[in-house]
Amino acid sequence: MICSFLHSQIILDDYQFPAPLNETQQQWSVTQHCFDEAVRPAFEALIQRGLIGAWGITGTGHPDAIEHILASDKPPQVVQLISNLLDSPGGIKRYPEAARQRALIAQAAANGIGVMGIRAVQAGALCAEFDRPIAMDHPEMLDYDRAAPFRALCQTWAMDPAVVAHRYALAMQGVSTVVLGVKNQQELRACLDGGGPLSMEQVASIDALGLQRP
Numbered sequence: 001m002i003c004s005f006l007h008s009q010i011i012l013d014d015y016q017f018p019a020p021l022n023e024t025q026q027q028w029s030v031t032q033h034c035f036d037e038a039v040r041p042a043f044e045a046l047i048q049r050g051l052i053g054a055w056g057i058t059g060t061g062h063p064d065a066i067e068h069i070l071a072s073d074k075p076p077q078v079v080q081l082i083s084n085l086l087d088s089p090g091g092i093k094r095y096p097e098a099a100r101q102r103a104l105i106a107q108a109a110a111n112g113i114g115v116m117g118i119r120a121v122q123a124g125a126l127c128a129e130f131d132r133p134i135a136m137d138h139p140e141m142l143d144y145d146r147a148a149p150f151r152a153l154c155q156t157w158a159m160d161p162a163v164v165a166h167r168y169a170l171a172m173q174g175v176s177t178v179v180l181g182v183k184n185q186q187e188l189r190a191c192l193d194g195g196g197p198l199s200m201e202q203v204a205s206i207d208a209l210g211l212q213r214p
Contacts, residue, residue: 001053010061063100083117083169091139109174117178120169127162163194171197
Protein backbone atom coordinates (compact mmCIF):
# COMPACT_ATOMS: atom_id res chain seq x y z
CA MET A 1 0.00 0.00 0.00
CA ILE A 2 1.30 3.44 -0.97
CA CYS A 3 1.25 6.06 1.79
CA SER A 4 1.96 9.72 1.04
CA PHE A 5 3.35 12.10 3.66
CA LEU A 6 3.33 15.83 4.23
CA HIS A 7 6.83 16.65 5.47
CA SER A 8 6.40 20.40 6.03
CA GLN A 9 6.31 21.71 9.58
CA ILE A 10 2.66 22.22 10.60
CA ILE A 11 1.85 25.18 12.85
CA LEU A 12 -1.22 26.88 14.28
CA ASP A 13 -2.49 29.76 12.14
CA ASP A 14 -1.22 32.59 14.32
CA TYR A 15 2.09 31.00 15.33
CA GLN A 16 5.29 32.94 14.74
CA PHE A 17 8.67 31.24 14.93
CA PRO A 18 11.42 33.13 16.74
CA ALA A 19 13.44 35.58 14.65
CA PRO A 20 15.01 35.20 12.16
CA LEU A 21 13.04 32.03 11.30
CA ASN A 22 9.79 33.98 11.24
CA GLU A 23 11.03 35.80 8.14
CA THR A 24 11.04 32.61 6.04
CA GLN A 25 8.49 30.39 7.77
CA GLN A 26 5.99 30.64 4.91
CA GLN A 27 8.52 28.82 2.72
CA TRP A 28 8.79 25.68 4.88
CA SER A 29 5.77 25.57 7.20
CA VAL A 30 2.06 24.86 6.70
CA THR A 31 -0.63 26.54 8.78
CA GLN A 32 -3.50 24.64 10.32
CA HIS A 33 -5.93 26.40 7.96
CA CYS A 34 -3.90 25.40 4.91
CA PHE A 35 -3.72 21.83 6.15
CA ASP A 36 -7.49 21.63 6.76
CA GLU A 37 -8.53 23.40 3.56
CA ALA A 38 -5.96 22.11 1.07
CA VAL A 39 -3.63 19.36 2.28
CA ARG A 40 -6.08 16.93 3.87
CA PRO A 41 -8.63 17.22 1.01
CA ALA A 42 -5.84 16.60 -1.52
CA PHE A 43 -4.79 13.43 0.27
CA GLU A 44 -8.40 12.23 0.55
CA ALA A 45 -8.92 12.87 -3.17
CA LEU A 46 -5.84 10.77 -3.97
CA ILE A 47 -7.28 7.92 -1.88
CA GLN A 48 -10.65 8.19 -3.67
CA ARG A 49 -8.87 7.98 -7.01
CA GLY A 50 -7.00 4.87 -5.87
CA LEU A 51 -3.59 6.50 -6.26
CA ILE A 52 -2.64 6.03 -2.60
CA GLY A 53 -3.95 3.80 0.16
CA ALA A 54 -3.21 6.05 3.11
CA TRP A 55 -1.70 9.39 4.05
CA GLY A 56 0.34 10.72 6.91
CA ILE A 57 2.24 13.65 8.34
CA THR A 58 5.70 14.21 9.72
CA GLY A 59 5.06 15.41 13.25
CA THR A 60 8.09 17.65 13.62
CA GLY A 61 6.03 20.84 13.45
CA HIS A 62 4.76 22.65 16.52
CA PRO A 63 3.40 20.09 19.02
CA ASP A 64 0.18 22.07 19.57
CA ALA A 65 -0.65 21.78 15.87
CA ILE A 66 0.30 18.10 15.68
CA GLU A 67 -1.79 17.36 18.77
CA HIS A 68 -4.76 19.10 17.17
CA ILE A 69 -4.48 17.07 13.95
CA LEU A 70 -4.11 13.75 15.79
CA ALA A 71 -7.27 14.52 17.78
CA SER A 72 -9.31 15.64 14.75
CA ASP A 73 -12.23 13.68 13.31
CA LYS A 74 -10.18 13.04 10.15
CA PRO A 75 -6.69 12.19 11.44
CA PRO A 76 -3.86 10.76 9.35
CA GLN A 77 -3.40 7.02 9.19
CA VAL A 78 0.30 7.40 10.03
CA VAL A 79 2.47 10.00 11.74
CA GLN A 80 6.25 10.22 11.81
CA LEU A 81 7.45 11.24 15.27
CA ILE A 82 10.84 11.70 16.92
CA SER A 83 11.62 8.44 18.72
CA ASN A 84 14.96 8.31 20.47
CA LEU A 85 16.28 7.75 23.95
CA LEU A 86 17.07 11.45 24.40
CA ASP A 87 13.58 12.57 23.31
CA SER A 88 15.50 15.10 21.21
CA PRO A 89 14.59 16.55 17.80
CA GLY A 90 18.06 18.10 17.69
CA GLY A 91 18.69 20.62 14.96
CA ILE A 92 15.28 20.25 13.29
CA LYS A 93 13.49 21.79 16.29
CA ARG A 94 12.69 25.38 15.32
CA TYR A 95 10.39 26.43 18.17
CA PRO A 96 11.33 27.19 21.79
CA GLU A 97 8.52 25.22 23.45
CA ALA A 98 8.92 21.63 24.69
CA ALA A 99 8.65 19.03 21.90
CA ARG A 100 6.45 16.58 23.90
CA GLN A 101 7.44 13.64 21.69
CA ARG A 102 6.32 10.85 24.00
CA ALA A 103 2.99 12.51 24.68
CA LEU A 104 2.35 12.74 20.93
CA ILE A 105 3.33 9.10 20.45
CA ALA A 106 0.93 8.06 23.20
CA GLN A 107 -1.86 10.18 21.71
CA ALA A 108 -1.37 8.71 18.25
CA ALA A 109 -1.31 5.14 19.57
CA ALA A 110 -4.44 5.74 21.65
CA ASN A 111 -6.24 6.99 18.53
CA GLY A 112 -5.18 4.02 16.43
CA ILE A 113 -2.74 6.05 14.33
CA GLY A 114 0.40 4.24 13.25
CA VAL A 115 3.66 5.77 14.49
CA MET A 116 6.81 5.68 12.39
CA GLY A 117 9.71 6.41 14.72
CA ILE A 118 12.28 8.74 13.16
CA ARG A 119 15.73 10.02 14.17
CA ALA A 120 16.40 6.93 16.27
CA VAL A 121 20.10 7.80 16.38
CA GLN A 122 19.41 11.55 16.50
CA ALA A 123 21.36 12.38 13.33
CA GLY A 124 24.43 10.58 14.66
CA ALA A 125 24.39 11.88 18.22
CA LEU A 126 23.66 8.36 19.48
CA CYS A 127 26.34 6.68 17.36
CA ALA A 128 29.85 5.81 18.50
CA GLU A 129 31.11 8.83 16.56
CA PHE A 130 29.99 11.29 13.90
CA ASP A 131 30.66 10.60 10.25
CA ARG A 132 30.97 14.31 9.42
CA PRO A 133 32.36 17.51 10.93
CA ILE A 134 29.99 19.01 13.53
CA ALA A 135 30.40 22.36 15.23
CA MET A 136 30.89 22.14 18.98
CA ASP A 137 27.78 24.23 19.65
CA HIS A 138 25.53 22.42 17.15
CA PRO A 139 22.45 20.75 18.71
CA GLU A 140 23.62 17.34 17.48
CA MET A 141 27.04 17.78 19.10
CA LEU A 142 25.43 18.92 22.35
CA ASP A 143 23.30 15.78 22.27
CA TYR A 144 26.37 13.67 21.50
CA ASP A 145 28.10 15.04 24.58
CA ARG A 146 24.99 14.47 26.68
CA ALA A 147 24.81 10.86 25.46
CA ALA A 148 28.29 9.95 26.76
CA PRO A 149 26.84 7.80 29.60
CA PHE A 150 24.78 5.91 27.02
CA ARG A 151 27.87 5.08 24.97
CA ALA A 152 29.64 3.97 28.14
CA LEU A 153 26.72 1.66 28.96
CA CYS A 154 26.78 0.18 25.47
CA GLN A 155 30.48 -0.50 25.90
CA THR A 156 29.75 -2.59 29.00
CA TRP A 157 27.25 -4.52 26.90
CA ALA A 158 29.78 -4.87 24.05
CA MET A 159 27.15 -3.48 21.69
CA ASP A 160 27.20 -0.82 18.96
CA PRO A 161 25.45 2.32 20.29
CA ALA A 162 23.74 2.93 16.93
CA VAL A 163 22.21 -0.56 16.96
CA VAL A 164 21.14 -0.18 20.58
CA ALA A 165 19.58 3.20 19.82
CA HIS A 166 17.54 1.70 16.98
CA ARG A 167 16.43 -1.20 19.17
CA TYR A 168 15.49 1.25 21.93
CA ALA A 169 13.29 3.22 19.52
CA LEU A 170 11.63 -0.01 18.38
CA ALA A 171 10.89 -0.85 22.02
CA MET A 172 9.23 2.50 22.77
CA GLN A 173 5.59 2.07 23.70
CA GLY A 174 3.31 3.22 20.89
CA VAL A 175 5.96 3.09 18.12
CA SER A 176 4.81 0.82 15.28
CA THR A 177 7.98 0.80 13.18
CA VAL A 178 11.28 2.65 12.97
CA VAL A 179 12.90 4.39 10.02
CA LEU A 180 16.52 3.25 10.05
CA GLY A 181 19.08 6.02 10.27
CA VAL A 182 21.63 4.30 8.06
CA LYS A 183 23.60 5.48 5.04
CA ASN A 184 25.28 2.35 3.68
CA GLN A 185 24.88 -1.42 3.45
CA GLN A 186 27.19 -2.08 6.37
CA GLU A 187 25.10 0.00 8.76
CA LEU A 188 21.90 -1.52 7.37
CA ARG A 189 23.23 -5.04 7.92
CA ALA A 190 24.26 -4.17 11.48
CA CYS A 191 20.71 -3.05 12.27
CA LEU A 192 19.12 -6.05 10.58
CA ASP A 193 21.42 -8.45 12.43
CA GLY A 194 21.20 -6.56 15.71
CA GLY A 195 17.99 -8.14 16.97
CA GLY A 196 14.53 -6.86 17.76
CA PRO A 197 13.40 -4.41 20.43
CA LEU A 198 15.49 -4.12 23.59
CA SER A 199 14.31 -5.97 26.67
CA MET A 200 12.43 -4.08 29.36
CA GLU A 201 15.48 -4.40 31.59
CA GLN A 202 17.76 -2.86 28.96
CA VAL A 203 15.33 0.01 28.36
CA ALA A 204 15.13 0.61 32.11
CA SER A 205 18.93 0.72 32.35
CA ILE A 206 19.08 3.37 29.62
CA ASP A 207 16.23 5.41 31.08
CA ALA A 208 17.95 5.32 34.47
CA LEU A 209 20.78 7.37 32.96
CA GLY A 210 18.44 10.36 33.05
CA LEU A 211 19.19 11.53 29.50
CA GLN A 212 15.67 12.35 28.35
CA ARG A 213 14.75 15.97 27.82
CA PRO A 214 12.08 17.33 30.19
